[in-house]
Amino acid sequence: MKVGPVSENRLVFVGSAKGETLEGEIRSPREDSDETALRERCRAGDVSAFEQLYQTHGARMKSLAANLLGSRSDAEDAVQETFLKIYRGASSFRGAARLSTWTYRILVNTCLDLRRRKGRAPDTAAPAESGEPESKLRTPAADHPLRLDLEASVASLEEKHRAVFLLFEVEGFTHREIAEILGVPEGTSRGLLFESKRELQRLLRRRGIAGEARA
């Protein structure tokens, strides 16, 4: 087994038997102390600390929110609302969870609240919603034959299944992190991922692309 490059908060063990990461989250003491320092600055209301948090996690937050909400502008609103909630609540943050995990937890809840308020499912044609050509919205594997169908199918998943699938498969969080973000046991996160992939297979088959799913 090889150890892959550091990807955001975790080391990725590539070439595992499962073809997926092996939950190899490793945090160095320096990362922990950086996180602690950032958390303390946020708690003190230091705006530059929030900006640092935004620089580190903003892109990933927007991506997750866009997939949960199906709209780029809604995603930006959700990220803004999340930062406001963190800003307002930072002084009461006690550090039982990591600041970043807490941030994503608030983001996911904010997105789910926004969706419930709007009472609609994610718009699968989201990238073009703002009138911006899709080519300008960079997607790492935009040319994958399954992408559009998969995007539409993911939008049909139930809330928690969709969240777990997006967090694990798209954003690369570990099950341990997902468990903290969603407030569920790690085993539940694994179970939800299994169920969501099962459901996606079923939905893709219904779309008549079972053969392509094996490509």
Add this chain to the structure above:
Amino acid sequence: MSGCRRFEEATRGDDPGAWGALVAHGSECADCREELAAWEAISHAAPGLKKSWDSPQLWPRIEAAFAAQPAEAAGSAFPARRRFAWIPLAVAAALFVVAMIGLQVFRPSFGERELLTSRSLPKNPLLTEGTLTEVEKSEEAYVASIDRLSRLAEPRLSQSDSPLFVSYREKITLLDSAIGDLRAQVEQNRYNTHLRRELLAVYREKQHTLEQVVREAKS
């Protein structure tokens, strides 16, 4: 879907060895082979859902929203608590007033006693447990506010020997004595609305008297 149980065991669990065994098993089992391929295709396509776009205005928007927040939002929560410290008191006072209005509404006058009793009043003139708790809480807040008023009036009451203030002192002493007696009776029968109404009337009288003292002291 694969009818083979090994597929679910391997994909649900976190044992990489089980996955390896499943891959090996897939070379013999067509169902599992197909399932594995579909499974991995989803995982390979998933990163394509990641969205990325520039939002040069987003951070300035967030920063502006921060600036629009009250100054204490991100700092110590203590000033905020002090600023709104009057809210619980106001809520308690409002509850007390509502509870007392309720008592007054349900107290029939002489002429209406029969009619109301037969039509809408509950047969039992006693308070329920929930209402009693609310009334007692409201009463506490009311008594606390009268105590504060007493403290305001106290210097003038104790220092002045004018006939007016002497009579105020005597009146308040009488009222306190009546309050003490009524409270003792209420303690014996906490659910009795009649006693509580009488107690409220004496408290009101004390409140008016103290307000007069404060007004006189200012003039």
